[in-house]
Amino acid sequence: MKDQSNSSKQQKPKLTKAERRELQEAQRAAKAAAKGEGNKASATATSANARPAKAVKPAQKSDNASVAATEKKGGDFPHEKDRKKDVPQPRLQYDDKSRVEKAKRRSVVKQTEARNRVELFRHLPQYEHGSQLPDLEAKFFDLYPMHPAVYKVGLQYISGDISGGNDRCIAMLQAFQEAIKDYKVPPEKSLGRDLTAKIGSYVSFLIECRPLSISMGNAIRFLKSQIAKLPLTLSESEAKTSLQADIERFISEKIVLANKVIVKHAVTKIRDGDVLLTYGSSLAVEMILLHAHELGKQFRVVIVDSRPKLRGQQLLRRLVEKGLNCTYTHINGVSYIMHEVSRVFLGAESILSNGTVYSRVGTASVAMVAHAARVPVIVCCEAYKFHERVQLDSICSNELGDPEVISNVPGRMDVNHLNGWADIENLQLLNLIYDAMPSDYVSMIVTDYGMVPPTSVPVIVREYGREQVWI
Amino acid sequence: MLFLLMYLFIDLDASKIEGSQATAKQAAELLRSVISQQRLPQTHQATALISAVRAVGEKLIAANPVELAVGNIVRRVLHIIREEDLSLATAAIDGLELSAVSDDEDDVERDDYPVLSAAAVAAAARSTLRPPSLQTLLEDTPISAAIPHTSSSGGDSEGKSRSVDKSSRGRKLKHDVIEAVNELIQDISTCYEQIAEQAVEHIHQNEVILTLGSSKTVLEFLCAAKEKKRSFKVFVAEGAPRYQGHLLAKELAARGLQTTVITDSAVFAMISRVNMVIVGAHAVMANGGVIAPVGLNMVALAAQRHAVPFVVLAGSHKLCPLYPHNPEVLLNELRSPSELLDFGEFSDCMDSASGGSLHVVNPTFDYVPPKLVSLFITDTGGHNPSYMYRLIADYYSADDLVVKRRPATTS
Numbered sequence: 001m002k003d004q005s006n007s008s009k010q011q012k013p014k015l016t017k018a019e020r021r022e023l024q025e026a027q028r029a030a031k032a033a034a035k036g037e038g039n040k041a042s043a044t045a046t047s048a049n050a051r052p053a054k055a056v057k058p059a060q061k062s063d064n065a066s067v068a069a070t071e072k073k074g075g076d077f078p079h080e081k082d083r084k085k086d087v088p089q090p091r092l093q094y095d096d097k098s099r100v101e102k103a104k105r106r107s108v109v110k111q112t113e114a115r116n117r118v119e120l121f122r123h124l125p126q127y128e129h130g131s132q133l134p135d136l137e138a139k140f141f142d143l144y145p146m147h148p149a150v151y152k153v154g155l156q157y158i159s160g161d162i163s164g165g166n167d168r169c170i171a172m173l174q175a176f177q178e179a180i181k182d183y184k185v186p187p188e189k190s191l192g193r194d195l196t197a198k199i200g201s202y203v204s205f206l207i208e209c210r211p212l213s214i215s216m217g218n219a220i221r222f223l224k225s226q227i228a229k230l231p232l233t234l235s236e237s238e239a240k241t242s243l244q245a246d247i248e249r250f251i252s253e254k255i256v257l258a259n260k261v262i263v264k265h266a267v268t269k270i271r272d273g274d275v276l277l278t279y280g281s282s283l284a285v286e287m288i289l290l291h292a293h294e295l296g297k298q299f300r301v302v303i304v305d306s307r308p309k310l311r312g313q314q315l316l317r318r319l320v321e322k323g324l325n326c327t328y329t330h331i332n333g334v335s336y337i338m339h340e341v342s343r344v345f346l347g348a349e350s351i352l353s354n355g356t357v358y359s360r361v362g363t364a365s366v367a368m369v370a371h372a373a374r375v376p377v378i379v380c381c382e383a384y385k386f387h388e389r390v391q392l393d394s395i396c397s398n399e400l401g402d403p404e405v406i407s408n409v410p411g412r413m414d415v416n417h418l419n420g421w422a423d424i425e426n427l428q429l430l431n432l433i434y435d436a437m438p439s440d441y442v443s444m445i446v447t448d449y450g451m452v453p454p455t456s457v458p459v460i461v462r463e464y465g466r467e468q469v470w471i
Numbered sequence: 472m473l474f475l476l477m478y479l480f481i482d483l484d485a486s487k488i489e490g491s492q493a494t495a496k497q498a499a500e501l502l503r504s505v506i507s508q509q510r511l512p513q514t515h516q517a518t519a520l521i522s523a524v525r526a527v528g529e530k531l532i533a534a535n536p537v538e539l540a541v542g543n544i545v546r547r548v549l550h551i552i553r554e555e556d557l558s559l560a561t562a563a564i565d566g567l568e569l570s571a572v573s574d575d576e577d578d579v580e581r582d583d584y585p586v587l588s589a590a591a592v593a594a595a596a597r598s599t600l601r602p603p604s605l606q607t608l609l610e611d612t613p614i615s616a617a618i619p620h621t622s623s624s625g626g627d628s629e630g631k632s633r634s635v636d637k638s639s640r641g642r643k644l645k646h647d648v649i650e651a652v653n654e655l656i657q658d659i660s661t662c663y664e665q666i667a668e669q670a671v672e673h674i675h676q677n678e679v680i681l682t683l684g685s686s687k688t689v690l691e692f693l694c695a696a697k698e699k700k701r702s703f704k705v706f707v708a709e710g711a712p713r714y715q716g717h718l719l720a721k722e723l724a725a726r727g728l729q730t731t732v733i734t735d736s737a738v739f740a741m742i743s744r745v746n747m748v749i750v751g752a753h754a755v756m757a758n759g760g761v762i763a764p765v766g767l768n769m770v771a772l773a774a775q776r777h778a779v780p781f782v783v784l785a786g787s788h789k790l791c792p793l794y795p796h797n798p799e800v801l802l803n804e805l806r807s808p809s810e811l812l813d814f815g816e817f818s819d820c821m822d823s824a825s826g827g828s829l830h831v832v833n834p835t836f837d838y839v840p841p842k843l844v845s846l847f848i849t850d851t852g853g854h855n856p857s858y859m860y861r862l863i864a865d866y867y868s869a870d871d872l873v874v875k876r877r878p879a880t881t882s
Contacts, residue, residue: 118731120744305811306736307711313812320820320827329832330711330811331736332766336799336834362736365769372772394740406732409714411813417717418732427724428731435740 095122118400118428125211126400149178150202154209163309165215165349165385166255166283172206172216176223177247185236196227211399214350214358215385222250222384250384258382258448263287266345266380266446267295274299274342277375279331279366280306281315282347284380284446289345293324300324302341306331306362308405308431331362338373348381353461354390355439355454357381364394364437376443383447386461394435403429490687491540491753495659495788498531498544503652506548506645516644517556524548528874537804537836539754539762539791542874546792548652549871555647658850662786663688665850667695673782673848678703678746681779683735684710684764685719686751688784692848693749694726704729706745708738710766712810712833735766742773752785754802756795757863759841759856761785762802765834771843780845787849790859792867798838806833 094100117126153175156162162171179202185191203220206212212220226246230239262284270276270292276299278285289301301324305312312328319326329337346367348359357363357379367377391397406429407418421427439454449460502524509523528545535541666688674680674696680703682689693705705728709716716732723730733741742748748770754762761767761783774781795802808814808831820826841856848854854862 307709307734313816316829317817317820320829323827325827327830327832328808328812329834332711332769332837333832333834335768335837336765336803337832339799361734361740364739365736365773368739368772368776369769393743395744398740406709406734407717412714412810415714415717417714417721421732424721424724426727426729427720428729430731430733430737430741432733432737432740435737 093123094125118430120395121398121400121430124398124400146205147175147179147182147202149175150205154206157206157210164281164283165213166382168213169215169219170251170255173219173223173247173251176202177244180240180243180247183240190232191236191239192227192230192232196224199223199227214387214389215382218384218387219250223247254384254448255382258384259284259287261448262380262382262446263291265451266378267292269343269378270297270299272298275302275340276300277302277304277334277337277341277344277366277370278315279304279312279344279346279363280309280360281311282380284382285345285347286315286318288380289319289324290322293322300327302327302329302337304329304331304334304337304362304366307409308401311360331365334366334369338369338375341370341373341375344370344375344377346377346379348379348385349434350385350387351379351381351445351454351457352391352436353386353388353458354392355442355457356391357437357439357442357445357454358391358434359437361394361432361435364435364441367437367441371441377441378444378446379442380446383449383460383464386447386457388458388461391436394432398435399433401431401433403431406431491538491789492659492662492687492786494538495540495544496656498541499548499652499656499659501531502527502545502548503649503656506552506648506652509645511645517552520552520644520648521549524552525874532874537802539793539802540788542793543754543788543791544655545874546867546871547655547788548648549874550866550868551651551655552644552648553868553870555644555651559644559647659786659788662788662850663691666784666786666848667691669848669853670696671699671701673747674701674703676701676703679706679744680704681706681708681738681742681745681748681770682719682750683708683716683738683766683770684713684750685715686784688751688786689749690719690722692784693723693728697726697728702729704731706731706733706741708733708735708766708770710764711735712806713764715764735769738766738770739773742770742777742779745774745777745779748774748779748781750781750783752783752789753836754789754791755783755785755847755859756798757792757860758794759844759847759859760795760798761839761841761844762795762798762836763839765837768837768839768843771839775843781839781843782846782848783839783844784848787851787862787866790849790862790866792863792872795838798836799834802836802838804835806835808833 153162153171156171157168162168176199179198180195183195183198185194199220203212206216223243223246226243230242234242266284266288270288274297276289278289278301292299301319303312303316303319303326305316305328307330316326316328327337344366346357346359346363348357348363350358352358357367370377403421407421409415418427418429421429442454445452445454445457447460449464452460505523505527506520509520511519524545528542528549531545532542670692674693678701680693682705696703705720705723707716707720707723707730709732711734720730720732750763750767750770752761752763756762763783771781773779811831811833817829820829841859844856846853847856847859849862851862
């Protein structure tokens with residue numbers, strides 16, 4: 001890799017190994033300082049790409065060639081350096097005023113800060129929801145730097161038309177496919193770097209619409225690494241088609257095919273006479289239940305739902321239409337119903353390296369009650385959603401949704417005590433989107449790499465998270 | 472009086488009376504009027520009163536078995552009758568014994584006795600080392616057996632004064648019982664203040680309190696702490712599907728407390744930053760378990776996981792002498808599914824021929840086992856869940872656990 005090219009350069013002056021190492025450390029420090037902290041979407045792959053600050057173009061060419069040639073180096077030397085890059089970049093904390101100001105100046109979307117902010121979540125963005133939507137819709141045709149497909153996806157995020165980890169990820173990748181198709185390299189610029197910068201700007205726009213989910217972050221890292229790995233001998237159109245094919249393959253292998261493999265594994269855990277409980281609406285779990293029903297297994301489903309999104313109702317409708325026997329309750333009633341349940345199947349937004357399952361708020365409560373009643377909890381999650389970050393509780397990192405939906409209960413006109421809540425001085429409303437479930441509540445995780453315990457997640461992240469296995 | 476009964480039945484049946492306190496008060500007032508209108512025979516007044524109260528009580532309990540406060544009050548009144556009867560009997564025996572000694576002191580003694588109310592005597596009896604129930608039973612029976620014995624073996628010289636004594640005893644019994652029932656009603660009304668007085672011992676500066684749904688006891692408790700200038704924050708979980716948490720949050724914010732409303736699903740996420748969970752109860756069972764609004768078992772489990780104290784506030788009229796057998800089913804009420812699902816939206820998917828069945832479960836109450844509760848705060852102070860069964864001995868008699876009118880046999 002890098003040290004191969006460097007050492008081949010420096011064999012002429014004959015530096016000792018220690019001096020070479022010193023030189024490389026100094027170079028890396030210089031590049032890290034030059035790189036700066038502009039990137040919110042953490043990209044260790046981009047750091048690999050942006051490294052040639054000192055080493056000029058020819059070195060970069062050989063760099064890329066050798067990168068494309070072989071990955072695994074014998075010996076520990078490169079692995080140590082790679083491991084230092086593995087530390088995930090710290091994310092933007094919103095109580096850091098100077099950085100928030102900088103971000104605001106660069107932003108496309110004008111957000112107004114929410115009134116009555118909750119103190120505990122000062123480190124997360126709290127904006128008035130929906131206020132920027134009409135403004136953005138008006139600007140749809142004049143926003144030159146933004147590709148219309150990406151713009152459309154951003155609007156769909158804001159309005160809530162697309163929600164759910166997989167859907168958002170697929171929509172974003174397809175929008176990027178469109179953008180790449182229409183992309184033209186400006187003269188005097190290299191395809192790799194310019195395209196990466198463009199993707200970076202699209203990503204910033206999407207973040208302003210709605211903070212990235214972890215699966216989306218991983219997909220973006222994959223895309224950037226693919227751009228970095230493009231051999232420079234390719235012409236522009238060939239590069240573009242290759243990237244589009246890569247994205248297509250990512251979607252089909254990491255999402256669609258992965259779900260099929262998960263279903264195949266998990267269906268073996270359903271027996272006749274089971275009562276299965278699920279929370280909210282997860283694609284993987286829905287596919288499992290439908291497949292088991294097609295195989296002719298006799299079982300009952302309990303769907304637990306909660307406010308404010310009430311996604312369980314849509315799942316309920318789809319399952320009843322397909323002929324499953326369903327019971328529906330709300331999350332407060334989960335202790336009541338847990339006595340009848342034999343297995344719990346849950347979906348996840350992401351699984352972190354310490355085994356914590358990061359998922360829709362309320363999942364942790366359901367798993368806790370199941371654990372107290374000694375009911376096995378099975379989490380179904382595609383491997384592309386694993387992440388090397390760690391988290392201990394749900395406060396350190398989360399997403400805050402629109403507080404208005406808490407005061408408005410749809411369909412219940414009698415519950416209107418909180419109308420005009422923003423004017424009441426001491427009152428705040430908190431709408432958390434995610435929560436973190438400790439790993440001891442989880443009996444088993446079903447992924448496309450098989451059925452593993454929660455302790456195997458960092459192993460999968462490390463061994464299979466490298467660029468080469470994301471293909 | 473019959474009309475009163477009917478109205479109470481209808482209201483109980485329709486669960487229109489909100490809150491155990493109101494129900495308990497109404498039941499107590501009803502029983503008081505039953506007692507005052509009851510005509511007592513010459514002998515065995517206590518038995519007559521007991522059977523009258525039992526008859527009404529049985530109907531009250533049957534109207535809404537899940538509203539345990541009604542049953543509690545019925546049993547409390549029965550216990551009061553027995554205790555008053557007992558104390559009058561002990562007073563009578565003491566009076567008799569003394570009268571056997573000397574006649575002069577007799578009148579003085581008998582004049583003095585009305586001063587000592589039955590409640591005071593009962594309290595004195597309680598404060599003297601109350602031995603375990605078996606011994607108390609053994610002590611009781613000789614006295615109650617002795618009363619008819621001594622009264623029948625009294626000399627003729629005392630005969631006239633005895634008959635006067637008996638009728639005045641009958642009136643006294645009623646009078647004392649009604650006085651005691653008035654005290655009971657008074658206790659029920661003031662239970663909020665007595666519980667709220669203890670707030671300042673448990674809530675300190677810069678604390679974060681979590682609660683779910685709405686309870687008047689909790690509201691008074693938190694406001695009492697606020698009055699004493701403790702500044703703290705409150706997270707209120709909304710308590711679907713009734714959303715009482717919204718009301719409570721609005722009240723608390725109006726009284727100047729920093730309040731945040733969260734959804735019930737966010738309880739596990741937020742509880743890591745909470746110092747104490749304070750909730751009200753629907754009823755407290757004999758083993759220290761709590762029948763609480765739905766969702767509180769989940770909160771109690773989360774509190775146990777994060778080592779957060781789970782404090783239950785309950786007036787003494789909520790203490791029930793029954794043991795909870797299968798409480799999720801037997802002591803629960805399932806409400807209408809329309810609170811969860813809209814019938815209109817889902818009627819089509821229920822009609823389709825190939826569709827599966829659809830059940831909706833909407834329980835009202837949750838059972839919280841005693842090991843999850845850290846502390847009970849009642850109007851008699853703070854108690855451990857393992858202590859609650861002792862309080863039962865104070866308020867209830869063992870004979871009254873099953874409130875059914877016995878076929879007319881012995882007392």
